[in-house]
């Protein structure tokens with residue numbers, strides 16, 4: 001089932017998410033729905049807070065569903081390593097219509113649990129490294145806009161506030 005994606009300004013997007021403690025039907029359904037929602041958007045990643053669930057779960061597919069080999073499900077993830085640096089344009093399904101250049105690691109290794117509760121460690125390079133840090137940020141209540149500084153951030157926030165006032169956000 002495709003779930004509505006919450007937008008910038010929703011409280012759940014600004015709060016740190018909690019660890020998953022129960023591997024049950026509800027979690028299975030959440031993951032299935034997150035994958036369906038990500039592919040339908042389409043996007044390369046989605047974190048549980050974006051569908052209003054404050055749990056440390058994200059899904060990423062750097063092929064955006066074109067291969068189905070690229071799907072990564074991470075539960076209670078932590079960074080094992082992060083190195084290098086890349087500067088690329090990125091966006092977010094919770095901030096539709098906006099893009100910005102964000103500093104991200106060139107390589108990121110994430111360890112977490114898969115949907116069966118087994119530990120797995122995945123190395124991301126390039127787009128996948130960027131997606132890993134973007135989604136980890138979501139689990140800590142942070143959006144890419146929050147990584148911007150000064151007028152670049154103010155400009156986006158002001159445009160969003162304008163859209164909100166016009167009832168278009």
Ligand SMILES: [Zn+2]
Pocket residue numbers: 091092093094134138
């Ligand atoms: Zn995002």
